[in-house]
Amino acid sequence: MTEPVTFDTNGYLGYTDRLSVPAGETITFHVSSRRGDFRADILRVRCADADPAGPGLRLKPMPSAIDGEHKGMLQPIRPGSCIVVPPSTLFAPASGLSVGAYVFPTLIEDRTRSVMACWSGNTGWALTIGPDGAGLRLGTDAEPIVVTTGAALELRRWYWISATLDPASGRVIVTQLRLADGNLPARRLVADIRHAAAWRLDADAPFVIGAQSAGAGLYEAHVDGKIERPRVYAGVIDDAALRQFDADPRPGAVDPGLVGLWDFSLGIPTLVASDLSANRFDGRLHQMPMRAAIGVRWDGRIQDWRLDPTQYGAIHFHSDDIVDCLWQPTLTLAVPADWRSGFYTLRLRPVVEDPAQPAESYVPFFVTPGRHQPRAKLAVVASTATFLAYANSALRLDHVHFEALLESVLQLTPDDVFLQENPELGQSTYDKHVDGSGHCHSSWRRPILNTRPRSNPFNYAVDTHFLDWLEEKGIDYDVLTDVELDRQGAAALQPYLTVATLSHPEYYTAGMMNALLAHQGRGGRHIYFGGNGFYWRCAFHPACPSVLEMRRGLTGTRTWESVSGEVHMAGTGEPGGLWRHSGFAPQKLVGVGFVAMVYDRSGWYERTGQSDDPRAAFIFAGLDRHEPIGKFGLRYGGAVGVEIDRFDLELGSPPHALVVATSEGLGPGSLPSPEEFRTMVHGLGGDQNAHVRADMVFFETPDGGAVFSTGSISYLLSLGTSGYDNNVSRLTENVVRRFLDATPFAMPDAC
Amino acid sequence: MMHTDDPAAARYRLDPARLDLAREFRAKIRGPHSEELRALLNRMRWGPLKGRWVLVVADPGRAWWLAEMPGKRGLPVKIDKSRLFTSLDEAEWHVFTLRWRALTGQELKLD
Structure with a gap:
C-alpha cells in the first residue's frame, strides 16, 4: 500500500459565539490558524461520518458572503482559572502587609503557585505554595525576596497559611498550619526572618486570587486546589488576629x-x-473555577450547598480550566433567511492546496428555523448538551480501563493525537483535570475536535446518519438543538407534530426533560432513536450560558465521581447525578432507560408477543413475523450495540406500553451499569443476565400523541446498510411516516 | 484508588506454555473467546498509559499505524510509520504478540 495521506484537520481551529443560530440572524467564528491565510466556505451536513463503509462524508456547499480568502493568525489558548480584582494602590500598603487564606492543594509538583498576588513582573507581592511550602514573595528592583516554610503542603488537606511583613523591622513571618485531619494532629511551621527593606510592594497590576498577573490580561502561576476566605490587611497583625476575620x-x-x-x-x-x-x-471569576466546593467549615451534615452556603466557602481552581479561549473574532456570517435548518459547518482550507499535505478543518454550528419560516412536521433535536459533555473526550488517551472495555486495541484519530499533544484545548466531562479532579464544566467557546465532519464517529457523526436517511427518503425536517429545548422549553416544540431524539441524548437539563414530557402530553409524538438517553441531570450555567455544568453523582456509569458534598451544581443548585435519582428515570419519559454497555459484539432485535397487538401493526408492515431486525450495521455489525436501554415498570415505564421487540445475541461483554444491581452477583453479563437487553417500545400519550423508542446507540448505524434497503430502514420509515400522520393515536381505555 | 483508575488492577499470570490461548486468539480475533483467553486479554489490555500500544488512523476504515502512548498529557504520541496495518485483525494480533513478549519475556512462536 502506498503511504496514506492524512488530512491535517487541526491546522485551523475555531469556535462560534453561539452554538445555534436561527436563519436570518448572525453567527461569529473565532479562528486560529497555524497555516496562515485560509479559504472559508459553509457546508450543510448530510452525513459527517467519514467511514468509507457507510454513506461517507456528504456535505453540501452553501454559497455565502464569507466564501473566499481570509487573513489567518495564530491565537493561543491560555487555560487556568483565577479571580481578578482591578488594580488599586491599597494592595501595596506602606504600613505593613498581613495576608492569609485557607488552602487545600490538589497538585503542586515542582511549581510555585500564587494563592493571591499583586504582582507585576518583579514588583509587588505574592502569597504562594510550592515545593518549599507556603511562602511570601516580595518584589525588589532585582531578584525577589522569597521566604518559605521549607516543607511542601500535603495534597488534599486543609491548611491555614499566612504571611506578614513589618516594614519597620524588616521582619517577615510565614505560617503554614495543617489543620487536624483524621489521625493527624494540627501541625504548624513558621519561617521568621528579617530582611533589609529593599522590597517594592507597588505593582501596577490587578490583584489576583488563585494565580498572578502576567500582564496584558494574562495570568500565570495558577493554583490547583481550593482556596477559601483569602484576606489582605494593611498593617502588621499576628497570625491569630488575621484568622479572627x-x-x-x-x-x-x-x-x-x-x-x-x-x-x-x-x-x-x-x-x-x-x-x-x-x-x-x-473580583471576577476568570475561566470558571468550580464553585459550590465544600469548604473548611463543611461538617458533613448537608450535601446541598443551598442549605448552608457558608459550608461551601471554597472555590476549586485548576491550572487547566478553560471555558473561553477569548480569541479575536474572525468571520461573521449573516445566515440567509431562506436557509433550511440543519447541521452546518464552516470549512477552512489552505489558500493553495498541497495534494501531498491536504488540510481541511471544520467548525460546526446549527441553523434553526427563522422566526417566520414555515416549519416541517418533524423536529430533529441535535444533542448539543451531550456533544458538550463529550467535547474533546480523552477517553482513548487517559483512561486505564478503556481498552479493556472496548475489547480491542484503541484507535486514535489524528484529532485524538492532536488533543494528546495540545491539552490546553481542555478535555471533556469524562476526563480529569491535571490534579485528578473531574471536569464539571464544558463550554462551546473553545475548539471541539470530536463534534464535526471527519471526527471520531460517535454522537455527532452517528446522529447524522439519521439526517442522511431523511434526505434519502425525502422526509422534510427541521433541526433544533438542546439549547432551544433548554431555553424555550416546550414552546420550542410547539410547532411540531413529532420530535426525534437521536443516538445518544444522554445529558438533559430539567427544562429539556419537561419540554419533551409536555410535548408528549399534549398530543405530540417523540421518536427516540438512541440508547443511554435522558441519563445525567445537567444544566447550562445561568451566568455563563455557553457552559454546561454537571456533577457526577455517587453511582452511574462514570469515569470519576464527585467528592462527598459536591453533587449539587453551582449554577442552579440542582442535584447532579442521574435523572433516575431525581425521580425522573428515562423510563418515565420514553419507556426505556439505560441498562448496559455493549462492546464485545452487537445484537439485533426479535419481535415479542406484544408486537402482535394491533396497536403495533404499523411498525412492522412489510417485515416477516420472525425475521431478525438489524442483524447488520456499520462498524458494530448490529442495531443493538454500544449502550442499550430496557423497559421497567418500577422505574416508570408506562403500563400500557408495548415492548414490541427485544434484543438477542448479546454476549458476556455486555455489562450492566452500576445502578442496575445493588450487590455483586454472578451472571451479570449479557450472556446470562436477562436484564441486559435493548427493548423496542411503543406507547400512546394523551391527546393523540405517542412515543417510540429503540433503546440502542447503534440503531441508526443500520439505516444505510444495503443502500437503505433493510428492515431497520423499513421499520423506521413505518414509524416515522405514521408519527407524521396527524391521525391521533388512541390511548387504551384502561389508561 | 478506584479499580478503573489503577493500572495494576488486572490480575492474570500467563504461562508461556499456554500457546493454545494464542492459537485461539489468532484463529478468532474478535471472539467469542474462552473464559481463560478473556482473562488473558483483559490483563493484556489493562496497564499503565505510558507505553500503551495503540493504533493511529492513517486512512479511516482502511489503514492504521502502530503507535505508543507517552503516558502524560502534552507529550507526543510515538507513531511508527514503518508499521502500517491494513487489517484491524492483523494489528490486533501484532499487539498481542508484543504483549505476550512483555508478559512472559519470551517471543511468541506458534509454528
Whole structure:
C-alpha cells in the first residue's frame, strides 16, 4: 500500500459565539490558524461520518458572503482559572502587609503557585505554595525576596497559611498550619526572618486570587486546589488576629485596616467573588473555577450547598480550566433567511492546496428555523448538551480501563493525537483535570475536535446518519438543538407534530426533560432513536450560558465521581447525578432507560408477543413475523450495540406500553451499569443476565400523541446498510411516516 | 484508588506454555473467546498509559499505524510509520504478540 495521506484537520481551529443560530440572524467564528491565510466556505451536513463503509462524508456547499480568502493568525489558548480584582494602590500598603487564606492543594509538583498576588513582573507581592511550602514573595528592583516554610503542603488537606511583613523591622513571618485531619494532629511551621527593606510592594497590576498577573490580561502561576476566605490587611497583625476575620463583622465595627476579605460562599451561582471589606473589591471569576466546593467549615451534615452556603466557602481552581479561549473574532456570517435548518459547518482550507499535505478543518454550528419560516412536521433535536459533555473526550488517551472495555486495541484519530499533544484545548466531562479532579464544566467557546465532519464517529457523526436517511427518503425536517429545548422549553416544540431524539441524548437539563414530557402530553409524538438517553441531570450555567455544568453523582456509569458534598451544581443548585435519582428515570419519559454497555459484539432485535397487538401493526408492515431486525450495521455489525436501554415498570415505564421487540445475541461483554444491581452477583453479563437487553417500545400519550423508542446507540448505524434497503430502514420509515400522520393515536381505555 | 483508575488492577499470570490461548486468539480475533483467553486479554489490555500500544488512523476504515502512548498529557504520541496495518485483525494480533513478549519475556512462536 502506498503511504496514506492524512488530512491535517487541526491546522485551523475555531469556535462560534453561539452554538445555534436561527436563519436570518448572525453567527461569529473565532479562528486560529497555524497555516496562515485560509479559504472559508459553509457546508450543510448530510452525513459527517467519514467511514468509507457507510454513506461517507456528504456535505453540501452553501454559497455565502464569507466564501473566499481570509487573513489567518495564530491565537493561543491560555487555560487556568483565577479571580481578578482591578488594580488599586491599597494592595501595596506602606504600613505593613498581613495576608492569609485557607488552602487545600490538589497538585503542586515542582511549581510555585500564587494563592493571591499583586504582582507585576518583579514588583509587588505574592502569597504562594510550592515545593518549599507556603511562602511570601516580595518584589525588589532585582531578584525577589522569597521566604518559605521549607516543607511542601500535603495534597488534599486543609491548611491555614499566612504571611506578614513589618516594614519597620524588616521582619517577615510565614505560617503554614495543617489543620487536624483524621489521625493527624494540627501541625504548624513558621519561617521568621528579617530582611533589609529593599522590597517594592507597588505593582501596577490587578490583584489576583488563585494565580498572578502576567500582564496584558494574562495570568500565570495558577493554583490547583481550593482556596477559601483569602484576606489582605494593611498593617502588621499576628497570625491569630488575621484568622479572627473569620468571624462576621459586627454592625458598626468596620476595621479600616482590612483591605479585602473574599467570601466565596456568597453568590455561588455567579461569576462574582464578593469582598466583605469596606473597599468592595469584588473580583471576577476568570475561566470558571468550580464553585459550590465544600469548604473548611463543611461538617458533613448537608450535601446541598443551598442549605448552608457558608459550608461551601471554597472555590476549586485548576491550572487547566478553560471555558473561553477569548480569541479575536474572525468571520461573521449573516445566515440567509431562506436557509433550511440543519447541521452546518464552516470549512477552512489552505489558500493553495498541497495534494501531498491536504488540510481541511471544520467548525460546526446549527441553523434553526427563522422566526417566520414555515416549519416541517418533524423536529430533529441535535444533542448539543451531550456533544458538550463529550467535547474533546480523552477517553482513548487517559483512561486505564478503556481498552479493556472496548475489547480491542484503541484507535486514535489524528484529532485524538492532536488533543494528546495540545491539552490546553481542555478535555471533556469524562476526563480529569491535571490534579485528578473531574471536569464539571464544558463550554462551546473553545475548539471541539470530536463534534464535526471527519471526527471520531460517535454522537455527532452517528446522529447524522439519521439526517442522511431523511434526505434519502425525502422526509422534510427541521433541526433544533438542546439549547432551544433548554431555553424555550416546550414552546420550542410547539410547532411540531413529532420530535426525534437521536443516538445518544444522554445529558438533559430539567427544562429539556419537561419540554419533551409536555410535548408528549399534549398530543405530540417523540421518536427516540438512541440508547443511554435522558441519563445525567445537567444544566447550562445561568451566568455563563455557553457552559454546561454537571456533577457526577455517587453511582452511574462514570469515569470519576464527585467528592462527598459536591453533587449539587453551582449554577442552579440542582442535584447532579442521574435523572433516575431525581425521580425522573428515562423510563418515565420514553419507556426505556439505560441498562448496559455493549462492546464485545452487537445484537439485533426479535419481535415479542406484544408486537402482535394491533396497536403495533404499523411498525412492522412489510417485515416477516420472525425475521431478525438489524442483524447488520456499520462498524458494530448490529442495531443493538454500544449502550442499550430496557423497559421497567418500577422505574416508570408506562403500563400500557408495548415492548414490541427485544434484543438477542448479546454476549458476556455486555455489562450492566452500576445502578442496575445493588450487590455483586454472578451472571451479570449479557450472556446470562436477562436484564441486559435493548427493548423496542411503543406507547400512546394523551391527546393523540405517542412515543417510540429503540433503546440502542447503534440503531441508526443500520439505516444505510444495503443502500437503505433493510428492515431497520423499513421499520423506521413505518414509524416515522405514521408519527407524521396527524391521525391521533388512541390511548387504551384502561389508561 | 478506584479499580478503573489503577493500572495494576488486572490480575492474570500467563504461562508461556499456554500457546493454545494464542492459537485461539489468532484463529478468532474478535471472539467469542474462552473464559481463560478473556482473562488473558483483559490483563493484556489493562496497564499503565505510558507505553500503551495503540493504533493511529492513517486512512479511516482502511489503514492504521502502530503507535505508543507517552503516558502524560502534552507529550507526543510515538507513531511508527514503518508499521502500517491494513487489517484491524492483523494489528490486533501484532499487539498481542508484543504483549505476550512483555508478559512472559519470551517471543511468541506458534509454528
